[in-house]
Amino acid sequence: DAKTTQPTSxxxxxxxxxxxxxxxxxxxxxxxxxxxxxxxxxGPQYIIHGLKNNETxxxxxxxxxxxxxxxxxxLPHATLRDTAxxxxxxxxxxSGGYQxxxxxxxxxxxxxx
Amino acid sequence: xxxxSQHPSWVICKSGTSVKIExxxxxxxxxxxxxxxxxPKQSLMLMATSNEGSKATYExxxxxxxxxxxxxxxxxSTLTVTSAHPEDSSFYICSARLGGRGNQPQHFGxxxxxxxx
Numbered sequence: 256d257a258k259t260t261q262p263t264s265x266x267x268x269x270x271x272x273x274x275x276x277x278x279x280x281x282x283x284x285x286x287x288x289x290x291x292x293x294x295x296x297x298g299p300q301y302i303i304h305g306l307k308n309n310e311t312x313x314x315x316x317x318x319x320x321x322x323x324x325x326x327x328x329x330l331p332h333a334t335l336r337d338t339a340x341x342x343x344x345x346x347x348x349x350s351g352g353y354q355x356x357x358x359x360x361x362x363x364x365x366x367x368x
Numbered sequence: 369x370x371x372x373s374q375h376p377s378w379v380i381c382k383s384g385t386s387v388k389i390e391x392x393x394x395x396x397x398x399x400x401x402x403x404x405x406x407x408p409k410q411s412l413m414l415m416a417t418s419n420e421g422s423k424a425t426y427e428x429x430x431x432x433x434x435x436x437x438x439x440x441x442x443x444x445s446t447l448t449v450t451s452a453h454p455e456d457s458s459f460y461i462c463s464a465r466l467g468g469r470g471n472q473p474q475h476f477g478x479x480x481x482x483x484x485x
Contacts, residue, residue: 287471298374298461298476299412306471342411348471349400356402356474358412 259343264363267337273330275362277343280324286347288319290328292339293361299342302328333366340364370396372464374477382485383454389447389480391462397442398464402474403435406459418445452484 260278267273279288287306291299303310303317305326310317316329330337342361346354371394379387391401400419404412416437418424424437434456439445445464449456459481463474 289473291476293412296459296479296481298372298463298478301473301475304471304473346471349465354400354402354417354465356414358404358414360411 258357259345259359261341261343261359261362263360264365266365266367267330267333269335269366269368270332273333273337273364273366275328275330275341275343275364276325277327278325279343279345282323282345283347286345288317288323288326289344289346290315290317291342291344292337292364293342294336294339302341333364335366335368338364338366370464370466370475372398372462372475372477374462374480376480377478378481378483380483380485381452384451385484387449387452387482389449389460389462389482391445391447391464391477393443393464393466393475396464396466398445398466399442400465401439401445402463402465403437403445403447404461404463406461406479412461415447449482452482454484457482457484 287304289304290302293299302314305317319326340361340363373392375390403415406412415430416424416426418437418439420439420442436448459479461479463476466472
């Protein structure tokens with residue numbers, strides 16, 4: 256699976272949009288981009304995933320560049336509860352048996368009152 | 369949404385004890401479950417991939433005899449840390465995939481904090 260690069264940390268004012276970037280320049284054509292977040296001392300929470308089209312759900316929006324070498328997770332109105340470590344990972348579709356999943360170091364997002 | 373339950377949430381035990389951690393998918397069948405370990409201030413490290421009814425696939429460097437994984441049903445996988453020692457103290461997290469082939473995401477449990485004295 257392709258590796259990802261994310262900034263170590265970011266701050267965002269409460270109520271503002273949080274834009275979290277991720278570089279995945281070696282992504283292959285059929286690898287999906289997934290975003291998870293981990294609030295302290297909890298298991299990761301799934302946020303969103305996509306292949307090449309932009310995606311939106313009740314939690315966030317995912318913008319993937321046309322060349323798919325980078326993406327941005329957007330939290331439209333950040334709250335204090337969004338303070339967490341955000342992980343961007345790329346994974347091949349599951350085809351049975353074994354699936355390699357590699358978590359990087361993620362971005363620690365601090366939402367400031 | 370998909371819910372994965374992990375039990376116990378924390379455990380403290382003496383060195384040499386074996387500890388079993390359960391991972392259940394509550395509202396879906398999970399053909400594949402995953403076990404991760406996370407040390408303080410570090411990222412998640414995949415330990416093994418567990419498929420229902422077959423042997424688990426362990427990542428390089430993870431001892432099969434130390435970390436026994438059983439996935440006997442589509443809703444339950446267990447991780448047993450055998451003869452645990454202080455260096456096995458960590459945060460263990462399981463996840464499960466909804467459905468078979470495709471791009472469905474993994475859903476994670478809330479983790480088990482294991483402390484070996």
